[in-house]
Amino acid sequence: MKIETRAVHAGRHIDPATGAVTSPIHLSTTFERSPEGDYPRGFSYSREDNPNRHALEECLASLEGGNHAICFSSGLAVATALVQGLQPGDHIVAPDDVYWGLRKVIGELFGKSGIETSYVDMTNIDDFHAALRPNTRLVWVETPSNPLMKVTDLTSIAALARLSGPNILTVCDGTFATPVLQQPLDCGIDMVAHSTTKYISGHSDVIGGALIARQENYLFERARKSQRYGGSVPSPFDCWLTLRGIDTLPLRVRAQSENAMQVARFLDQHRAVEKVHYPGLATHPGHKVAARQMSAFGGMLSFQVRGSREAALGVAARCKLFIRATSLGGAHSLVEHRASIEGPATRTPQNLLRLSIGLEHTDDLIADLDQALSTIPA
Ligand SMILES: Cc1ncc(COP(=O)(O)O)c(C=O)c1O
CATH class of the missing domain: 3.90.1150.10 (Aspartate Aminotransferase, domain 1)
Structure with missing residues (x-):
């Protein structure tokens, strides 16, 4: 289906209890176990998963043409979760004009973690190629970039990263473009990051972030652990507001x-x-x-x-x-x-x-x- 249709229908279900067309907000932090001790409805505790977050993740995966999505409490929580998944000695390549918050995450939160970073002009494919090292594990792309609106060729970056080693994963911060204007996964990029605070929720009233992939990879799996065990989760109301914004x-x-x-x-x-x-x-x-x-x-x-x-x-x-x-x-x-x-x-x-x-x-x-x-x- 076309993106306009998915924006309205993906992740949404008529509420079986009431017939409500717009989903209810599930504020409950905990969910009932069966007499046998399992969770037949799929939810146990809201930090692990929640019906509103589940619906938003399903919708965002669909909009990006992905199969998996993880929603976070902010756009920078996505970056934090990805960098946290790296090991000492791993190397990141990021744009020289990257959103300044990413520099703060890498420099101030992980400055002593032994992770190396090169900031390069990603619009120059030769500069990008020269920045790759045997220990490069994560390539962070942002296009269009904030605030200079530089445009990076996603297909070339994805192809070169893939050719340069099986251990390099690419992620595109698509916040400025949204899934409506740009589909990084179709260009061969491994993961898409969003600050859903911006266009996706769309009304300047909710902070959130998301990470989307077509196939799971080790950094994506670690990011999910960071969300669930680290607890950087959006509230049910935030998820509901974001999903409501996605309609339009x-x-x-x-x-x-x-x-x-x-x-x-x-x-x-x-x-x-x-x-x-x-x-x-x-x-x-x-x-x-x-x-x-x-x-x-x-x-x-x-x-x-x-x-x-x-x-x-x-x-x-x-x-x-x-x-x-x-x-x-x-x-x-x-x-x-x-x-x-x-x-x-x-x-x-x-x-x-x-x-x-x-x-x-x-x-x-x-x-x-x-x-x-x-x-x-x-
Ligand atoms: C391109 C980009 N990525 C990420 C972020 C961080 O998002 P958040 O403020 O939701 O943490 C921003 C915020 O301005 C941004 O512009």
Whole structure:
């Protein structure tokens, strides 16, 4: 079935007790055993499994074209679980502009664990190839990337990683693209990671994460143990909210992609804008790859204001409709000065603003940006 249909039906069942069309929220932490001592309905204790989490995992596996999914209490809990599955001496290759939270997980949580990491420009396949080592175990890809919107060729990365050794597993953080626009497992990637906090839940009201695979592998199995025994589980209500959001995921993401395209075109011709980072623009270095591996270019973009950090902060300050807030993927459009949230070690240009394009009318979004940019001197 098509993704719109799976988004509404996968993992959902009419409640046998009441006939309820929308699933109930199962808050119970514990489930009854039979007189023989087993669990005939499949659930024993909510940290191990819960009907709402089970439904969400079934749905996400279906959306990604996978067979297995594990839901976590946040997107970074997915990264933590995967890195935790590695051994001292193992090596990770990750993008040089990876979402800054992954650098914190690797550096601050696992800095003393003996795991080695190389950060490289994954859009350059030669640089990627050169970074692989005999002890490489995990290749982390993020495309499009946060916040520079760099696009990585998933098919080439997956093929090269596979050729380079049987022990290398690949994972793609597909948070910006969602399963609606990009299917990493079809490109040969082993696992897909999501912050479901963003587009998948879609309403800026729940934190969550997910890991999806077509075939189980040892890191996936260890990540499941980290979820169940380590306890980084989402609550039943969080799972229910996320699944409710998924009903409209394909419609939202396509509308946000169309809006973002129009905003990107507007910014691209604006005299106060130095550079627009949006893979939908033909001038973007990753445009051709994005056109091949994505069905639309997504609702995220960033741009550099002509001028300094202060000029960019001034534009954000003058926005009236765009809300100054971090995060992305919800119905409200957001503007964010990434460098100031990422701190002194940031690699993000100081004059860059990131936009998460929401579901408002583009005329209103463009008018807001136009007035916010109007005081930048020509
Ligand atoms: C691309 C990407 N991956 C992962 C995360 C982390 O997700 P969470 O905040 O749900 O832990 C984020 C958060 O902004 C993100 O943008």
